[in-house]
Structure formats: C-alpha cells, structure tokens
Amino acid sequence: MKDLMAERTVDTQKLKISARNVQVYYGDTHAIKDVNVDIEDKTVTAFIGPSGCGKSTFLRCINRMNDTIDVCRVQGDIMIDGEDIYDKRVDPVQLRAKVGMVFQKPNPFPKSIYDNVAYGPRIHGLAKNKADLDDIVERALRRGAIWNEVKDRLDAPGTGLSGGQQQRLCIARAVATEPEVLLMDEPCSALDPIATAQVEELIDELRQNYSVVIVTHSMQQAARVSQKTAFFHLGNLVEYGETGTIFTNPTDPRTESYITGRIG
Amino acid sequence: MTDMTSDTPHVHGTLLQADARTRKRNAAETRFKFYGILAIAVGLLMLVILLFNIVSRGTGAFTQTFVTLDVALVEDKLDKSGNRNIEEMKKVSTFGYAPLLKAAMTDMVEKTGMEGQISAADMAGILSKGAPAQLRDYVLANPDKVGQQVSFNFLASSRVDGYMKGRVSRESIANDKSISAEQLDFVDKLIEQGILKKKFNLSFITGADASDARPEAAGMGVAMLGSFFMMLVVLVLALPIGVAASIYLEEFAPKNWITDIIEVNISNLAAVPSIVFGILGLAVFINYMHLPTSAPLVGGLVLTLMTLPTIIISTRASLKAVPPSIRDAALGVGASKMQSVFHHVLPLAAPGILTGTIIGLAQALGETAPLLLIGMVGFIASNPPDGIASGLLAPNSAMPAQIYEWAKRADPAFYERAWGGIIILLVFLLAMNTIAVILRRRFERRW
Structure with a gap:
C-alpha cells in the first residue's frame, strides 16, 4: 500500500477551487462548520467521512446544487479560478456548465444514449451542426470509456444499460459539456465491484483533463483513486492533505480512528 | 408468551396445534376477509342492477x-x-x-x-x-x-x-x-x-329534441353537439391553465404560507358542489359580463372552473411522481430550471396529466346542476345548420341536461328516451376512460 502511495505523490499544481470559512445551514441545522480547503487542478480530491458528516453537502456547494433546496443557506466564499461563485452576478446555470456533476445513483434521462450525451452540448449551443454534435458525443463517450460498448446502439434507451454502463454514460454526459471541474457524489456506491473498477480506472484518466472531486464512503476507493484526501467529521473538515499521508500518518486522532475503523 | 413475570424461560407448546390466541387471530383475519368480499359483492351487485336497469329500459329508445x-x-x-x-x-x-x-x-x-x-x-x-x-x-x-x-x-x-x-x-x-x-x-x-x-x-342519436306531442321524433344529436362545444371550451381553457398553474406551484413557487393556502384552497375547490359553480357562472358570466344564456361558451367556462382543480391536483401528483434524480441530472449538466421542467419532467409526467385531464373532462361531461342554472337546457327542435345549435354562442342543450328534460316530461315515451340518453352518455364516458387508460399505458415510461 505504501509503495502505491509513494508513486502517486503529485507536484504542486495550480489552485482550482478554494473555499474559505464556508458554513452551510439546513434551516436551524449547522451542517458545514467553517470549512477551508484548496483543491488543485488536474487532481483527484477525495472527501471521506462517516454518513451525515457533510461531505456531500459541501460537494453540492461547489456547483450550487444546494440552491435547489429551499431551506439551505451557504455562507463564506468558494472561489473557482479566483471568482466567487456565490457572487450575485454568477448565474448557477452557467456555473454548472463549468462544474459538471455525477450523482450517487446513475440517473440517465429516459432517452436514447445519443440524446443523453447530446443534451448538454445542445442546450449550451456547443455544436454548430449535426456532424459537430456527433463528434462531441463520440468524444464524450470515449472519455467516459463506454464508446466501444454502445457505438452500435446509440439510439437505444440509456436506461436499458447496466448499472455500471449507466454511470459511465452519466460521466460521459457530464464530460460532454466541457466542464473544468467534475464533482462525483459516491459514483460507485450503486455499482458492483467490476463496474466500480471500471469507473475508478476512468476517474484516473479523467484527471488529465479535469479537476475531479469525489465523495466516497469507501476508504479503499479514496486510497486507490485520489491524490488528495479530506476527512470530514460532524460538519468539520478535520484533516486535509496528500492521500498517502492521510492514510498512513494522520495527524488528527479522529482521522486515525476513522481510518482504522474505530469510528464511522 | 404472556408469562413475563417468572424468571424461568418460557416453554412453547407444540407447533402442530394452534394455541387459542393464534386461533382467535386467524378467525379475526378470516372474518375480515369475508367482510371485504361481502363489501365487493354488494358493490358489484349494485353495479349489475344499475347496468341491467339502464340497458333494459334504455335500449328501447334505439x-x-x-x-x-x-x-x-x-x-x-x-x-x-x-x-x-x-x-x-x-x-x-x-x-x-x-x-x-x-x-x-x-x-x-x-x-x-x-x-x-x-x-x-x-x-x-x-x-x-x-x-x-x-x-x-x-x-x-x-x-x-x-x-x-x-x-x-x-x-x-x-x-x-x-x-x-x-x-x-x-x-x-x-x-x-x-x-x-x-x-x-x-x-x-x-x-x-x-x-x-x-x-x-339512427335519428335518436343524431336528431334534435321534439315537442311533447311527438316523443317518437326526439333525439340526442343536438345535445351531443352542445356537449361537444362545451368540452372544446373546457379542454382549450382548463388544460393550459391547469398545467401552467401546477408547474408553477410544483416546480417554481417558494414553499411558504401563501402557497400553502393556495394549495389547501385548490383541494377545497375540488370538493365545492357543482351548483355553486353554476350560480357563480350565472352571476359573473351572464349577469355581469352579459354573455348569452344557454350558450356552450358559458357552459364551458363554468365547467372549466369546475374541472381546473381536478386537473391541477392530478398534474401536480404526476409532476411529484417524477424522480428528483431526473431534475438533478438536468440541472447538473447546466440546464436552467425551465429547461429541466420542459425537456425532462413534463414529458415524463405527460401520461398522468393526460389521464387527469380526460377524467376531468368526463366529469364535466356528466355534470348537470351548473348547466340548469345558466340555462343550458335549451329546447332545440331542429338540427344545425337549419337550427340554431351551431356554435359557441348559439343556444344549445347538453347531454345530461337533455336527459333531465326528458325525464321531467309526463309521457312515458320520453322516459324511455331518458334511459336511452343515459346509455349514450355512459358510452361516451366509457370511451373517454378507455382512452385515458390506453394513453397511460402507451406513454408511460419506466426508468
């Protein structure tokens, strides 16, 4: 395990997302308490922690999906490329084109595979014509590592694919809008081990182009795919650092307890 | 089992014979099943009696x-x-x-x-x-x-x-x-x-009403036309208004006490007696706006008011039934709220909306009380274009109102025609409900 970690050490990279003093409230519940984190570009950052620790909530702040929840309030600053995404002038719709998201449960639209991937480019006007759109769809499906499985049945419904294929289709759909950041909310929790392995391999490839933030319940998964890991506990960001360090030499006793299985 | 006070572990009796308590429970369950079957049997019996009566009395009219x-x-x-x-x-x-x-x-x-x-x-x-x-x-x-x-x-x-x-x-x-x-x-x-x-x-189905002196010539045709024009008005008004209201309330409106009040009132409106809508129509559309009496337009407007709550409630239910993951998926790729609703949520909710609309229309088709108040009981004795029952503003009757009129007349020959009219009305309702079921089966998508 240790050798594997050593290989993955990354150089200092460009800062992509930086959060400062982020507080999130659901009504009266204080869900995220004073979180500060810097997420680097072209890196996989994993958020781990026990259920209800706020890691998904924080993830959903990064593309303002929490806006759709009426009782949710976000305070503090989240900057992407130095721009405050909670600024009044920022349209969340535009933000979400830049910050794509993949959800816990594969949720393809009940449409054809092609239309699933083409939907984003269509509404954002990324394709000039049909051939252009075909190219975008093919590129996205290739990046989603699913092109070879579906290239002969692009008209088949996306909901007819297996769970793992559906999730890779959803990744392709997210990639099709050319985002810069990709948020993944427990993308493998509904998948079997083989599909999980495929998606994890894909996440590692995606790192070349995107800044990937992944929430996961599985510490092994965090260890396998991420370069940076953040440990959340009861709404606090307890520890954040190189994945190798977090898993082998955590500084906070809570992190150690969680990693060794004493809490969580 | 009941012996909780002693510290010695409870010893269960033989399993080959049910104990008294189990027997009692089983008996209660059997009794309950029997009551259920009895209730269904009574309901079915009533339905059979009703259908037998309608068919045996009404077929003569044809x-x-x-x-x-x-x-x-x-x-x-x-x-x-x-x-x-x-x-x-x-x-x-x-x-x-x-x-x-x-x-x-x-x-x-x-x-x-x-x-x-x-x-x-x-x-x-x-x-x-x-x-x-x-x-x-x-x-x-x-x-x-x-x-x-x-x-x-x-x-x-x-x-x-x-x-x-x-x-x-x-x-x-x-x-x-x-x-x-x-x-x-x-x-x-x-x-x-x-x-x-x-x-x-055939002229019982296509013909016009006739005077008291010749019941043999009376037909449902003109009343059918009146009902058709009214349903047209209801469909054109109630469907877009109802769907727009539901989408706004379900997807866009903030959840606060104002929307709560609106929600409660829509549910209450669905339970308001239809005659109340009738007198409202009389007061607003005829006495205040001076629209013509007996006109399908006014009938349609009144029935629209009546049908709206039904459509809104069923539309909201079908919008709610669309899984939130679809909305998340659309928002996640950068669709606006409206795009996510119109591109993804609405198509998935369409079968439910259509079913609700057709059920609402069928309800409106059979409604009599409000029509009596706005005078949709015109006596039209000739077929259009000869007659006057030719448009939205021309005086007309409606199927249930025509049935009521016939049932009111003294001659037993008209009484028979009232039963015959009920058969026609039921055929229409049955057809509409069948269409609703077919549409739902056809457009229902699984995800």
Whole structure:
C-alpha cells in the first residue's frame, strides 16, 4: 500500500477551487462548520467521512446544487479560478456548465444514449451542426470509456444499460459539456465491484483533463483513486492533505480512528 | 408468551396445534376477509342492477316503429304552377300535405283488403304528427319527384310504438284518448302485413329534441353537439391553465404560507358542489359580463372552473411522481430550471396529466346542476345548420341536461328516451376512460 502511495505523490499544481470559512445551514441545522480547503487542478480530491458528516453537502456547494433546496443557506466564499461563485452576478446555470456533476445513483434521462450525451452540448449551443454534435458525443463517450460498448446502439434507451454502463454514460454526459471541474457524489456506491473498477480506472484518466472531486464512503476507493484526501467529521473538515499521508500518518486522532475503523 | 413475570424461560407448546390466541387471530383475519368480499359483492351487485336497469329500459329508445307507405306526390296539390319553383312550393304548409297522407293510407287499406274496419281519423292517428312535415321536407329537397309515387318510412305515433315495445297494452289505454282499441286491432293487422315494423332508429342519436306531442321524433344529436362545444371550451381553457398553474406551484413557487393556502384552497375547490359553480357562472358570466344564456361558451367556462382543480391536483401528483434524480441530472449538466421542467419532467409526467385531464373532462361531461342554472337546457327542435345549435354562442342543450328534460316530461315515451340518453352518455364516458387508460399505458415510461 505504501509503495502505491509513494508513486502517486503529485507536484504542486495550480489552485482550482478554494473555499474559505464556508458554513452551510439546513434551516436551524449547522451542517458545514467553517470549512477551508484548496483543491488543485488536474487532481483527484477525495472527501471521506462517516454518513451525515457533510461531505456531500459541501460537494453540492461547489456547483450550487444546494440552491435547489429551499431551506439551505451557504455562507463564506468558494472561489473557482479566483471568482466567487456565490457572487450575485454568477448565474448557477452557467456555473454548472463549468462544474459538471455525477450523482450517487446513475440517473440517465429516459432517452436514447445519443440524446443523453447530446443534451448538454445542445442546450449550451456547443455544436454548430449535426456532424459537430456527433463528434462531441463520440468524444464524450470515449472519455467516459463506454464508446466501444454502445457505438452500435446509440439510439437505444440509456436506461436499458447496466448499472455500471449507466454511470459511465452519466460521466460521459457530464464530460460532454466541457466542464473544468467534475464533482462525483459516491459514483460507485450503486455499482458492483467490476463496474466500480471500471469507473475508478476512468476517474484516473479523467484527471488529465479535469479537476475531479469525489465523495466516497469507501476508504479503499479514496486510497486507490485520489491524490488528495479530506476527512470530514460532524460538519468539520478535520484533516486535509496528500492521500498517502492521510492514510498512513494522520495527524488528527479522529482521522486515525476513522481510518482504522474505530469510528464511522 | 404472556408469562413475563417468572424468571424461568418460557416453554412453547407444540407447533402442530394452534394455541387459542393464534386461533382467535386467524378467525379475526378470516372474518375480515369475508367482510371485504361481502363489501365487493354488494358493490358489484349494485353495479349489475344499475347496468341491467339502464340497458333494459334504455335500449328501447334505439329502435322505433315505422310505417311504410307509398305516397303519390300529386302535382296539383304541391306545385300548382308546375315549374318546380322552390319558393312557390314552400307556400304549401305541412297542413297541405295531410291529404296526400290520408290518400296513401286509404290506398294502403284498400290494397290490403281492410276497408271499413277503421275510420280516416283513426288511420291518421297511427302515424306520428311529424309525418306531414317529413313529407314536406322530402318534397322541398327533391322537387323533381313531384308527380311520382314514392315509398316512405314514417314514424308511428308514440302510442303505437309503445304498443310494439310493450309499454302500452289494451288494458292501459282504457283512459287514453290518444289511441283506441280499434286502432290497436288495425295495428295488429298492419304488423301481419309487414307494413308496420320496429327498426333501428339512427335519428335518436343524431336528431334534435321534439315537442311533447311527438316523443317518437326526439333525439340526442343536438345535445351531443352542445356537449361537444362545451368540452372544446373546457379542454382549450382548463388544460393550459391547469398545467401552467401546477408547474408553477410544483416546480417554481417558494414553499411558504401563501402557497400553502393556495394549495389547501385548490383541494377545497375540488370538493365545492357543482351548483355553486353554476350560480357563480350565472352571476359573473351572464349577469355581469352579459354573455348569452344557454350558450356552450358559458357552459364551458363554468365547467372549466369546475374541472381546473381536478386537473391541477392530478398534474401536480404526476409532476411529484417524477424522480428528483431526473431534475438533478438536468440541472447538473447546466440546464436552467425551465429547461429541466420542459425537456425532462413534463414529458415524463405527460401520461398522468393526460389521464387527469380526460377524467376531468368526463366529469364535466356528466355534470348537470351548473348547466340548469345558466340555462343550458335549451329546447332545440331542429338540427344545425337549419337550427340554431351551431356554435359557441348559439343556444344549445347538453347531454345530461337533455336527459333531465326528458325525464321531467309526463309521457312515458320520453322516459324511455331518458334511459336511452343515459346509455349514450355512459358510452361516451366509457370511451373517454378507455382512452385515458390506453394513453397511460402507451406513454408511460419506466426508468
């Protein structure tokens, strides 16, 4: 395990997302308490922690999906490329084109595979014509590592694919809008081990182009795919650092307890 | 099991025999199942009785007794100048056609060898009072037939029709001035000769209402047209308004006390008695806005008010049933709220919305009370375009109102037509519900 970690050490990279003093409230519940984190570009950052620790909530702040929840309030600053995404002038719709998201449960639209991937480019006007759109769809499906499985049945419904294929289709759909950041909310929790392995391999490839933030319940998964890991506990960001360090030499006793299985 | 006080572990008895408590529980379950089956059986029995009654009483309205007569269209009487000028021929009233009928009847009596058995007046009583008018309509439509012998099927009078259908008997006519025993004897002979027959009567479905004197001629056609125009208004208004309101309330509106109040009130509106909507329509659309009474437009507006809550409730339910993951997926790729609703949520909710709309329409189609208040019970005795029941603003009736009107009249012949009208109405409702089921099956998508 240790050798594997050593290989993955990354150089200092460009800062992509930086959060400062982020507080999130659901009504009266204080869900995220004073979180500060810097997420680097072209890196996989994993958020781990026990259920209800706020890691998904924080993830959903990064593309303002929490806006759709009426009782949710976000305070503090989240900057992407130095721009405050909670600024009044920022349209969340535009933000979400830049910050794509993949959800816990594969949720393809009940449409054809092609239309699933083409939907984003269509509404954002990324394709000039049909051939252009075909190219975008093919590129996205290739990046989603699913092109070879579906290239002969692009008209088949996306909901007819297996769970793992559906999730890779959803990744392709997210990639099709050319985002810069990709948020993944427990993308493998509904998948079997083989599909999980495929998606994890894909996440590692995606790192070349995107800044990937992944929430996961599985510490092994965090260890396998991420370069940076953040440990959340009861709404606090307890520890954040190189994945190798977090898993082998955590500084906070809570992190150690969680990693060794004493809490969580 | 019940022995909780002792510290010794409980020993269960044999499993091969149920203990008293278990037996009691099982008996209660059996009883409950029996009550359930009983309740369903009672419901089914009621339904069977209802259907049996409707069908047995109503089917008679779809057949009618006809008398076949050869009538000589004498030129002297119908077109004195002989140049077939329609305007001149119109001057001969239905009264002028009566002698032709009389001659045809006499002719028929002679041919069948029944002279002297019946008086001329009694003979005329066999036919519907509308027979001369039927003859006149035919002649004015086909002026070239004047001077020839033409065979007609005339409606028999409602008493003769009742005799054929068993509604009128020799005992029941003791105090009836409209028909005599001699006439019935004559009718028996006509049946033997094959001149008087019961046939399917299309004009009950397509025809217009008729006066008290000739129930045999009354039909549902015009009322159907009135109902059709009203449903058109309801569909055009209630569907877009209802769907727009539901989408706003379900997807866009903030959840606060104002929307809570609106929500409660929409549910309450669905339970408001329809007659309340009727008097509201009378006050607002007719007395205040001065829209014409008896018009399908006003009827449609009132029924729209009534149908809106139904459509809104069912639309909101089907919007709610769309999984939130679809909304997340659309928002996640950068769709706006409106795009996510119109591109993804609405298509998935469409079958439910359509079903709710059709159920609402079917409910509106059968509604009578509000129509009585706004005067949608017009007596329209001729078919459009001749008649006036030709548009949204022309006076008209509606199917349930027509049924009510017929049921109100004294003559049992109208009573039979009321049952027949109910069959037509039920066929419409059944058809609409079937369409709703088919649409739901067809467009339902699984995810």
